[in-house]
Structure formats: structure tokens, C-alpha cells
Amino acid sequence: MQQRIRRTFALAAAVATLALAGCVSAPQQRFAPNEAPVVLGPAVRDNVTPMEAVLACYADHIAATRRAPVIIGVGDVKDYTGKYSINEGNAITQGGALMVYSALGKLGGAVSIAERFDPVIAERELAYADRRQLGDGRTHQLGGPNGGQNVPWLPYFGGTINKSDYFIVGGITELNYNINSGGAEFGVNQVGVKARTFSQSVSIDLRIVDTRSLMVVRTVSLTKQFNGYEVGLNVFRFFGSKLYDVDIGAKGQEPVQMGVRAALEEGVVRLMAAVTQVDHRPCMTMRPGGGEPIPLTPAAELRKVDNPADAKVGDAAVTAPVAQGSVAVNAGGAGGARLTGTATQVPFDFGATVLGGASLALIDQIAGAAKKGTTDIVLVARDTENWDARKRDELTEQRIAAVTSALANRGVPPGAISITWRPDASDTSIHRDGPGLQEIAKLRIGSPVVSGSAPSPSSDSAVKGD
Numbered sequence: 454m455q456q457r458i459r460r461t462f463a464l465a466a467a468v469a470t471l472a473l474a475g476c477v478s479a480p481q482q483r484f485a486p487n488e489a490p491v492v493l494g495p496a497v498r499d500n501v502t503p504m505e506a507v508l509a510c511y512a513d514h515i516a517a518t519r520r521a522p523v524i525i526g527v528g529d530v531k532d533y534t535g536k537y538s539i540n541e542g543n544a545i546t547q548g549g550a551l552m553v554y555s556a557l558g559k560l561g562g563a564v565s566i567a568e569r570f571d572p573v574i575a576e577r578e579l580a581y582a583d584r585r586q587l588g589d590g591r592t593h594q595l596g597g598p599n600g601g602q603n604v605p606w607l608p609y610f611g612g613t614i615n616k617s618d619y620f621i622v623g624g625i626t627e628l629n630y631n632i633n634s635g636g637a638e639f640g641v642n643q644v645g646v647k648a649r650t651f652s653q654s655v656s657i658d659l660r661i662v663d664t665r666s667l668m669v670v671r672t673v674s675l676t677k678q679f680n681g682y683e684v685g686l687n688v689f690r691f692f693g694s695k696l697y698d699v700d701i702g703a704k705g706q707e708p709v710q711m712g713v714r715a716a717l718e719e720g721v722v723r724l725m726a727a728v729t730q731v732d733h734r735p736c737m738t739m740r741p742g743g744g745e746p747i748p749l750t751p752a753a754e755l756r757k758v759d760n761p762a763d764a765k766v767g768d769a770a771v772t773a774p775v776a777q778g779s780v781a782v783n784a785g786g787a788g789g790a791r792l793t794g795t796a797t798q799v800p801f802d803f804g805a806t807v808l809g810g811a812s813l814a815l816i817d818q819i820a821g822a823a824k825k826g827t828t829d830i831v832l833v834a835r836d837t838e839n840w841d842a843r844k845r846d847e848l849t850e851q852r853i854a855a856v857t858s859a860l861a862n863r864g865v866p867p868g869a870i871s872i873t874w875r876p877d878a879s880d881t882s883i884h885r886d887g888p889g890l891q892e893i894a895k896l897r898i899g900s901p902v903v904s905g906s907a908p909s910p911s912s913d914s915a916v917k918g919d
Contacts, residue, residue: 499751500555502711503741504718506748508559509755510736511722515563515729516758522562523728526569526620526664527553530717534628545625545655546710549717553621553659556714556721559752564725567617575614582609619670619728621721623659625713627676644688647702654678655709657716661724666837671727677716681706730885796829798886799856801893803835806851808859816856820863823898829873832856832893836883846878849893856896865898873897 481490530549537543546552550570557566568575581587585606592603630653638647656676660669685702719737726733741747748755797819799812808816822828832852840848857870875894876884884892 499749500714501747501749501751502715502718503747504556504715504722505559505750505752506739506755507722507733507736508556508718508752509757510739511725511731511733512560512563512752512756513758514731514733514736515560515725516756518729518731520729522565523725524565524567524615524618525557525661525725526567526617527557528569528620528622529624530622530659531624533624533626536628544709545628546713549623549625549657549713552714552717553721556718559718560721560725561753561756565615567615567620569617569620579609582607617664619661620664621659621661621724623657623720625655626658627654627656629654632678646684646686648682648684650680650682652678652680653709655713655716657713657720659717659720659724661728663837666835668837671724673720673723675716675720677712679707679709679712728885796831796895798833798890799830800890801832801834801852803838804848806848806855808855813859816859817863819898820860820865823860823865823869827897827899829895829897830856831886831895833886833890834893836885836891838891839883840881842879842881845876845881849875853894853896860898869899871897 480493482493483490527550530553532543532545532547532549534545536545554566554570557564578587585604587607587609588605589607592605593608595602595604595608631651632654633652638649639645654676656674658672658674660672662669681704683702683704685700685704687701688699722733722736725731797815799808799815799819801812802809819828819830838845853872853875857867860870861867873895874892876882886892
């Protein structure tokens with residue numbers, strides 16, 4: 454009887470061994486004579502995450518506004534958990550900034566990315582150019598008081614580096630091991646089975662900062678929980694005079710670093726919503742959950758709306774943010790969908806109630822356009838203005854009066870100018886419109902608005918994002 458048991462057990466062990474060998478087998482290839490064959494694994498693929506559909510959806514929503522792209526830089530996104538293993542090294546990825554860059558890249562032309570994380574090569578080439586050592590294989594003609602001269606080096610006059618509007622910084626701030634675990638183990642005569650589950654979590658904290666003012670526009674703090682399991686069968690006992698020790702099992706865990714990447718991607722979407730004023734919440738419903746499989750199509754192939762901002766930064770189609778005293782035009786209408794047609798931005802300096810020289814030149818163009826048809830304009834100021842309600846309302850009144858007076862001096866009667874929107878007298882919120890700007894008021898020239906048709910501030914709540 455004992456002999457029959459030993460033979461049966463030995464046969465079962467052999468079958469299990471062959472089955473395990475079949476599970477771990479992999480194709481191999483020898484690349485050259487006398488070389489050992491190497492194991493061949495799966496091919497390279499797109500690194501997709503649960504956020505692919507969300508990123509594609511949000512890129513489409515930004516593109517639909519027809520606005521010029523916001524220019525974003527990325528600083529340090531560090532691992533602040535301090536978790537380190539002697540055998541495995543850092544427990545958390547040290548490439549958080551690179552993941553943020555990739556997340557911005559998945560938004561396509563809806564945003565423009567400025568390199569700020571590793572500008573070493575660019576700085577070296579600028580140094581070469583400054584020392585007249587950098588060339589492009591051609592000669593260049595320089596002007597001078599005694600005539601031009603041809604030089605082999607590349608002239609550099611400054612101003613070739615595009616500025617950023619905002620930058621993202623932050624870090625991975627939490628790694629909590631074994632926040633919850635459970636399971637069961639059962640054994641008889643040193644033959645046992647076991648099964649257990651365990652969970653851990655990672656948290657990130659990001660912020661987006663206005664490059665000019667260094668004011669933090671928005672912060673986000675997100676956490677992601679990871680689940681794992683382990684099952685096994687163990688036999689450790691004598692059959693007759695022979696000892697058998699067999700361990701069979703499996704364990705698995707959700708990839709931690711992929712979860713960190715997904716959390717950073719969601720953080721990027723939320724931060725971009727703060728500066729583009731495009732609501733991200735409708736797209737968040739597209740995240741797979743509850744064990745649903747992750748779609749394998751990358752965000753770039755899921756996008757449906759052509760980005761008008763796919764032109765390179767510096768092209769005529771791209772409008773930089775309004776500097777003090779400068780002029781910009783948003784082809785998509787100020788404030789996104791709140792104005793139809795083309796709305797022209799008329800900027801005011803910080804706290805100013807008079808129009809600058811560039812703005813007066815724009816008033817000339819607006820007056821000329823008003824003679825041909827209805828024209829919408831939006832008065833804007835820097836978003837760093839944060840007055841109390843009374844002062845803000847007074848400034849708004851004075852600025853509207855300044856524009857009305859300037860237009861009247863150019864032949865546009867005040868009766869042809871109507872206010873289509875202005876903040877309520879008690880409203881102190883920032884109504885953003887483009888990088889670094891806030892809306893003060895909206896005017897329509899050439900066609901008075903019918904009483905009661907002007908949009909109220911409350912009707913804009915869906916697009917203000919404040």
C-alpha cells in the first residue's frame with residue numbers, strides 16, 4: 454500500500470513539474486555562431502494606462518475651444534517617500550517628471566511643452582553661439598556700417614527661446630505598505646494550502662505655477678491603492694523512508710509604477726483644467742474601473758478633434774499670452790463658448806483704468822470693424838489682480854468707460870456699445886481667459902443686446918472652473 458502511494462505521489466510530482474516547465478518556457482534565438490541563445494519576449498508596445506481615453510477626450514475638448522495652446526514646463530517631480538530596499542533599490546520610480554512630460558504629450562497639440570527639466574544641450578549650444586563657434590555648414594551675411602560680411606558662424610541675437618506660461622512641480626509623497634491584508638491557511642499532516650490578499654497605496658501631490666508671478670494656480674493631491682494576492686500548496690512529509698518537499702503556488706500584484714503613472718496623468722488633467730478653463734469632469738467617466746480591462750489603444754489614436762494648435766510655437770496661428778500693454782486675439786472667442794464668432798481681447802495693465810498705446814491701436818481696428826458689422830470684445834487684465842468686490846466693481850466701471858470713450862472718439866456712438874457680461878458687484882472670483890488672464894467685461898459693438906439676453910455670471914459657472 455505504501456509503495457503504491459509513493460508511486461502515485463511521484464507520478465503526480467512529475468506531472469506537476471512538466472506542467473510548470475511548460476508554463477515558464479519561452480522562445481529562444483541564437484544571433485551568431487558559438488553564442489548562447491537568448492530568450493525572446495514580447496514586442497515593444499505603447500505604454501498605455503487607464504487614463505488613455507480620458508486624455509484623448511480632454512485633448513478633444515481643449516481643441517474644440519480653438520484657442521492657442523498653453524505653454525507648459527515641468528520641473529522636479531521627485532520621490533519624497535524615502536522608501537529604499539537594499540536588494541531592490543528605490544521602491545518608487547525616480548522618473549516622475551518624465552511621466553508628467555509624457556502625460557502632457559498625450560494631450561497632443563492642445564498644449565505646448567517647454568523643455569525646462571534638462572536644458573543642458575541647449576545651454577551648451579547657446580554658449581557656443583555666444584563664442585561664435587556654432588555653425589550650420591553655411592555662411593551668413595552680417596550688416597555693418599562699412600557693408601556686410603560673410604561669416605561661417607551662426608549669428609545669435611537672442612530671443613529664440615519661447616517662454617512658458619505655467620510649470621508643473623510636485624512629488625510622490627506617500628507609500629503605505631500592507632494597509633489591509635487577509636487570507637487563510639489550512640494544513641493536515643504537513644500538507645497545506647494557503648491564500649491571502651494584501652493592499653498598499655501611493656499618493657502624489659502636484660501643483661501648477663504661473664511662470665511670471667510664481668503664484669500657485671492649483672494644487673492636487675491624489676492617492677492610488679494597489680491590490681495583490683498569493684495562493685499556494687505545500688507538501689512536506691515522509692512517505693516511507695523518503696521525504697517529499699513540494700511547493701506550488703502563484704502570486705501577483707498590480708504594477709505600482711504603472712499606477713503612479715496613471716495618478717500623475719490624472720493630476721495633469723486636473724491641473725490643465727485650472728489654466729485652460731475647460732471642464733475635465735465629463736471625461737473622467739471614461740476611466741475603466743471595477744476590474745475592467747484597460748483599452749490598448751493609445752490616446753493619440755483615440756483623439757477625434759483636430760488640434761488647431763498643432764502648428765509650431767511661433768507660427769502666426771499661435772498667440773502668446775498677453776503681456777502688459779500688448780494685444781492678442783483669441784479665434785475661439787473670449788471665455789471659450791461664451792461668445793460666438795471672433796472676440797478681440799483688450800488688455801489693461803495691472804490696476805490701470807486707461808488704455809495703453811498698443812491697446813489704443815487695437816481700438817482703431819475695432820472701430821473700423823464696427824462700421825462693417827457687429828464686433829465682440831472682451832476686456833482682460835492679469836489674473837494676479839485679486840481686489841475686494843467694491844474696488845473690482847469700480848475698476849470694471851472705469852475700464853468700460855475708458856473703452857467706450859475711446860470708441861466714441863473714433864466715431865462709434867455710445868448707443869452702439871452694449872455690455873453683454875460683467876461680474877456681479879459682489880463677485881470676487883477670478884474668471885480666467887487664457888494663460889495669465891482674467892475677464893473683466895464683455896462688450897458688443899454695432900448691435901445693441903436685447904434686454905434680458907445678456908448672459909448672467911451664474912450662467913458661466915460651467916466654464917469658469919472656479
